[in-house]
Amino acid sequence: MVSSPLSDFLRSYLTVAIFGSLGFILVGLLLFISYLVRPNRPQPQKYLSYESGVDPVGSLWSQSQIRYYIFALLFVMFDVEAVFIFPWATRVEAYGGFGLVEMFVFIGVLLLGLVYAWRKGVLKWA
Amino acid sequence: MTPMLAVDWAYWQETLVKVGLGLVAVLLLTGAVVYLYLFKFVSFMQSRLGPMEAGPYGSMQLLAEVGKWLQKEDVFTENSDRIVFGLAPAIVMSSTFLMFVVIPAGPNAVISDLGTGIYYVLAMTSIATVGILSAGWASANKYSLIGGLRAAGQLIAYELPLVLAVVGVVIQVGSLNLQDIVHAQSDGAIFGWSGIGNPFIFTQFVGFMIFLIAVQAELTQSPFDMPIAESELVGGYQVEYTGIRFLVFFIAEFATAVGFAAVASTLFLGGWALPADWASESTMHWLGPIVISAKAVLLVGVVFWVRFSLPRFREDQLQQLAWKFLIPVALLNIVVTGTLKVAF
Incomplete structure (x- = not known):
């Protein structure tokens, strides 16, 4: 197989892209396995933001001085x-x-x- | 493209093998590091045994933990930005994997031997900042927001010493490619004596120390762990994450530790190579991965030793250390190295 230098160059970055997408694939795979075994019992209290156990105060999209x-x-x-x-x-x-x-x-x-x-x-x- | 073995494989075959081996290597090393340091090393430092039940000496503890995390309910809080919240762990994970692409583990054992080498690694590590910042923002939680912003401020402040510390090595080698950097060290000589090659830890000791300090901060390990400071922010940007999504952050954190340690050993400790006189090229094909793994695991040990020994800085002290000390010293290091390189 004869390949030009340019396609070799692009291919080396294709490998990079493949390996990078592995992060997303692995997360998806773990989520799928977890989907098969995890429970799902919705309760409204579960979906409150965590503020050390008390009900959230004020807007959750809060502003902060950076x-x-x-x-x-x-x-x-x-x-x-x-x-x-x-x-x-x-x-x-x-x-x-x-x-x-x-x-x-x-x-x-x-x-x-x-x-x-x-x-x-x-x-x-x- | 250089074939990895004597067989002339098609591109997709070679890539498949490389990606598979790379994934196994990354996950195995990460698991080993978690068991060795997070479970055992810290336990011995604190006069306790650590996990002992799962497997011989608790060595299967991590698998048990993963099994536990898999069974956790997948919770999104009511106000969270669901898409960004879900994607953030994957972005961090992907950034970690991208780091490993160019790190060589032998004469041909590299996933993709890019000419931009070390510069590419430094660029990829900063992608994690995006993931962490979006995790903190999308959680719609005050702790998370503060943690995410702290993380962003810290990661960018220490990105600079990290980048500048590497320049000294690049000046000495004259190349960004990690294989060139490895060969320059194994074939080098200290004042004409080639007994141990020329690992850059000697000539670039200042750069090595700056690199390690910056790595400690980039990994948000104590004493630089304000982004997840549990006594102030509960868990920082990780507050709202449970189950698998938390596990992904956890794996990414330790895999990044392995990645940075592997980069540091490639830059300063000679990478996969032994000094040129010690072993032939053909031996290094199988010995190389062992050598770089050993060096990387030892360096991760240094990171964790510091982590479990020192208390946390204050946020503004952290910024001052970076801007008032590390960056000027790193710039000075570049100037001195450049001058010496031109003079001799």
């Missing part, structure tokens, strides 16, 4: 940074001193951002 949304913003910044670092990391020797200095500047700018957030006090909450 103090760390700012961390999510910082995360986006650094994650994009990581995307740019990896290609350089695989070719450090080829880029040599020039690439190294450029990466220093890049990391330095991002560290400045972190220091700024630090000084602004977003990394700790009252």
